[in-house]
Amino acid sequence: MKPKPGFDETPTTGPLPSESQPTEPEASDISGLAEYSPHFTGHRERLRERFRTGGGEALPDYELLELVLFRAVPRADVKPLAKKLVERFGSFAEAIAAPPARLREIKGVGEAITTEFKLIGAAVERVTRAQMRARPVLSSWSAVIAHCRASMAYADREQFRVLFLDKRNQLILDEVQQSGTVDHTPVYPREVVKRALEVSASAIILVHNHPSGDPTPSKADIQMTKTIIDVAKPLGIEVHDHIIVGKDGHASLKGLRLI
Missing domain, CATH: 3.40.140.10 (Cytidine Deaminase, domain 2)
Structure with missing residues (x-):
């Protein structure tokens, strides 16, 4: 079968393979990742469960990025890409805040992933602004600092x-x-x-x-x-x-x- 044209692409239709019904891995020219790998669906659910029980503090930065990438890339093993993003930018926060042009320099990152990252950045900024509005600014200085850092620290x-x-x-x-x-x-x-x-x-x-x-x-x-x-x-x-x-x-x- 021909290699996929890109990692961040809309998946083809059809049922997801299960761990009990493994299929032959399909070659991918993006980051050496194989789509339809028999392990990745179970891995996704296990990672979600760890997040549900332990929260974000229980996960390293690359696994938090994996959770974000799951939404943009429904059918592939995204762990190598998540690790590459942390390696390139330094942390979860810096990867999320990176400009789209720099994100797209990484093979496998396209419009769906950059949009997902920018959505998270906008959500964080809106939440911190709301917390800052809740009380007089001078009596909630920590909220002011949190908002300023979320908005600008990694620009x-x-x-x-x-x-x-x-x-x-x-x-x-x-x-x-x-x-x-x-x-x-x-x-x-x-x-x-x-x-x-x-x-x-x-x-x-x-x-x-x-x-x-x-x-x-x-x-x-x-x-x-x-x-x-x-x-x-x-x-x-x-x-x-x-x-x-x-x-x-x-x-x-x-x-x-x-x-």
Whole structure:
């Protein structure tokens, strides 16, 4: 039989083979994986059961990725691909957050898989934003950090976003203001403050990421923050903090006493 044209393809119709009725493995030119392998259906159910009983903490990163890949690739052994994704990107979180173009560099990853990964990323961001909205931001700082890390920590380009707060420090709007390169994002202080006035914000929290992973603030980060504070203060808008996130952690300019 001819090799399959691609791993991430819509499967042909027909019943799945069972462990009690093994069929001849079919050659695949993707990652050396065999479709219709007699073991993979039982493996999938065993892995799902481990997740149901032990949760995500009971599984290594590649097995969590397998569970995600099951949805996009219904009929193949996806363990080798899951391991390759972790090897390439470093972790479950980094694989899920990787840009589609980089994901597709890996043989076997196509539209179905990239869509599934982006769906999970969007779901996590929406959940963390909802948790942040549940209470005044300043009394739920861990939720703020969790949302910022989920949204930006693994991005491959710098982003600058602003959390706009009302007079009770409840979130009004979470908005990406600018996207830049791997090590620079243009920020226009007057535009930031103008947007705060447009949405009737009484306070703001500045957030940006360092794709290098190291969240240590640069001199430019500190100076830009002070400029925004100088523009915002006469208009009655308080800058609570500037948070920098990266895969290695986060930094707060206020916590570091830099503002």
